Amino acid sequence: MTKIWEIQIFLFKEVMNIAKILTSTATTAAQRPAVSFGRKQILNYAELAERSLSLAAGITDCLGLKMGDHVALIMKNCPEYIEILFGLWSAGISVVPINTKLHQNEFSFILDHSQSRICFCSPGLVDILTPLVPAISRLEAVISVGEPAYDNLFTGRKKGVVEELEPHNLAWLFYTSGTTGRPKGAMLTHRNLDVMLNSHLADIDDIGEQDCCIHAAPLSHGSGMYVLPHIARGANNVIPESGGFNTQETLELLSHYHGCSAFFAPTMLHRLIQDPAAQSANLNGLKNIVYGGGPMYLEDLKKALSILGPRLSQIYGQGEAPMTITGLTRDMHTDHETEAGVARLKSVGVPRSGVVVKVFDEEAQELPPGEIGEVVCRGDIVMAGYWRNLEATAETLKSGWLHTGDVGFIDQSGFLTLKDRSKDMIISGGTNIYPREVEEVLLQHPDVQEASVVGRLDPDWGETVVAFIVPSEGSQVDTDDLDTFCIDHIARFKRPKTYHIVDSLPKNNTGKILKIELRKLLKEKTDEICNV
Numbered sequence: 276m277t278k279i280w281e282i283q284i285f286l287f288k289e290v291m292n293i294a295k296i297l298t299s300t301a302t303t304a305a306q307r308p309a310v311s312f313g314r315k316q317i318l319n320y321a322e323l324a325e326r327s328l329s330l331a332a333g334i335t336d337c338l339g340l341k342m343g344d345h346v347a348l349i350m351k352n353c354p355e356y357i358e359i360l361f362g363l364w365s366a367g368i369s370v371v372p373i374n375t376k377l378h379q380n381e382f383s384f385i386l387d388h389s390q391s392r393i394c395f396c397s398p399g400l401v402d403i404l405t406p407l408v409p410a411i412s413r414l415e416a417v418i419s420v421g422e423p424a425y426d427n428l429f430t431g432r433k434k435g436v437v438e439e440l441e442p443h444n445l446a447w448l449f450y451t452s453g454t455t456g457r458p459k460g461a462m463l464t465h466r467n468l469d470v471m472l473n474s475h476l477a478d479i480d481d482i483g484e485q486d487c488c489i490h491a492a493p494l495s496h497g498s499g500m501y502v503l504p505h506i507a508r509g510a511n512n513v514i515p516e517s518g519g520f521n522t523q524e525t526l527e528l529l530s531h532y533h534g535c536s537a538f539f540a541p542t543m544l545h546r547l548i549q550d551p552a553a554q555s556a557n558l559n560g561l562k563n564i565v566y567g568g569g570p571m572y573l574e575d576l577k578k579a580l581s582i583l584g585p586r587l588s589q590i591y592g593q594g595e596a597p598m599t600i601t602g603l604t605r606d607m608h609t610d611h612e613t614e615a616g617v618a619r620l621k622s623v624g625v626p627r628s629g630v631v632v633k634v635f636d637e638e639a640q641e642l643p644p645g646e647i648g649e650v651v652c653r654g655d656i657v658m659a660g661y662w663r664n665l666e667a668t669a670e671t672l673k674s675g676w677l678h679t680g681d682v683g684f685i686d687q688s689g690f691l692t693l694k695d696r697s698k699d700m701i702i703s704g705g706t707n708i709y710p711r712e713v714e715e716v717l718l719q720h721p722d723v724q725e726a727s728v729v730g731r732l733d734p735d736w737g738e739t740v741v742a743f744i745v746p747s748e749g750s751q752v753d754t755d756d757l758d759t760f761c762i763d764h765i766a767r768f769k770r771p772k773t774y775h776i777v778d779s780l781p782k783n784n785t786g787k788i789l790k791i792e793l794r795k796l797l798k799e800k801t802d803e804i805c806n807v
């Protein structure tokens with residue numbers, strides 16, 4: 276006999292699966308374009324939903340995967356990315372999208388740590404990834420998209436279903452660079468992704484069926500998140516044929532499509548407006564470029580507004596609260612003349628719907644407007660924690676607040692301005708680089724006794740990595756040799772662009788290297804730079 280408390284649990288149990296947005300759009304907008312490659316439509320919504328469900332059946336039937344498993348994606352942007360995301364979610368499997376530009380050692384760490392059972396990859400990466408399989412305990416296979424092993428997953432007669440999950444179930448393991456030198460996997464739940472998509476529609480852009488999103492930024496990061504609101508509203512997801520970003524292709528797509536949105540890291544926006552072709556391009560199709568993921572120079576922003584018009588919005592978020600801590604809407608970009616207007620352009624905007632944002636002092640007490648401290652936030656957007664890393668979770672999620680590691684202040688009108696990052700992180704081209712992971716590599720070199728890494732402002736990349744090196748006794752440091760050593764051990768984009776060879780590093784009385792002093796030194800030492 277059913278007891279009363281069992282009935283209550285039944286009544287209140289919420290079911291959710293982010294993949295349902297696709298099945299729902301496939302009924303209301305079946306014939307609308309869902310995925311395009313360049314100018315060519317690849318799938319409409321009915322076809323995308325069918326392929327995703329068929330893939331869900333294939334991975335469970337042919338590969339034996341089950342609900343709760345993890346599958347990694349090491350893929351450049353391509354049309355298949357979207358059916359794979361939805362196919363895996365439909366089957367109740369969590370995705371682990373990984374930046375394709377990482378080093379083989381970094382792939383190996385994340386594949387192992389995430390406990391991925393399968394890795395889908397771009398054809399060009401199969402030779403790097405396949406040799407990793409025997410050494411990674413849970414990894415069973417690497418499947419290259421477009422190869423027969425991939426196509427076979429769609430040939431079964433069984434139709435997949437969208438599994439009913441709970442809101443707290445894991446949807447996306449988002450690996451961020453780690454302060455300890457190891458990447459950390461932010462656990463994003465189906466609830467987090469649902470909140471992110473609805474908040475985008477509420478605060479940033481009201482998308483319609485006639486619109487499209489140009490996915491020139493990596494789908495493993497911000498652009499992947501923006502697939503969701505576009506699917507929910509039946510808009511077209513356009514993948515550039517280059518699988519990435521170049522200004523000419525982007526301008527060409529913006530002149531071809533209508534109602535275009537895109538997520539751009541500041542570096543991409545900088546490059547777009549530096550291209551003389553942007554001045555004369557037909558931008559009638561551009562609706563909204565959402566920039567974020569790293570600091571934007573005011574001069575670039577003003578130039579972008581003068582070339583592109585008031586079609587820019589900014590988001591501030593992090594892997595731990597994806598794309599959704601604060602936002603600066605298109606309307607908030609219109610005044611670039613008055614002091615108040617410029618102050619807003621320098622800010623990252625106001626808290627997003629359903630997110631509470633505060634600034635704390637070192638004792639976790641809220642600071643009044645104008646005072647600088649650590650930015651914290653809470654709300655349904657905040658991750659569930661770091662995968663298999665209780666220590667980092669406890670350091671980051673304290674008393675219900677996500678401690679972002681960013682430093683800033685909130686003004687009287689509620690606009691947040693970021694001043695610094697408390698975790699020394701460098702953001703180059705919109706991608707995080709933690710100094711520690713670069714330092715750990717440099718310190719392995721026999722000619723290096725001590726190494727410390729800081730970021731230097733760069734008009735193109737936002738920041739570039741600069742290393743200070745104390746040579747081992749009796750050694751002559753060859754910076755070309757250090758460069759090759761870095762290429763052999765970490766992703767190319769993380770290696771220092773400049774080296775300074777010094778006799779000692781500035782330290783406090785407990786021996787901690789003073790990065791503030793190094794940054795001061797950097798300003799003075801421009802003459803002695805050894806660029807590689």
Ligand code: AMP
Nearest residue numbers: 451567568569570590591592593594707
């Ligand atoms: P990620 O986890 O890779 O998305 O990086 C998140 C970090 O990027 C944040 O903690 C900030 O330091 C930085 N960031 C993100 N958005 C912005 C923005 N709009 N302005 C300045 N920095 C940003």
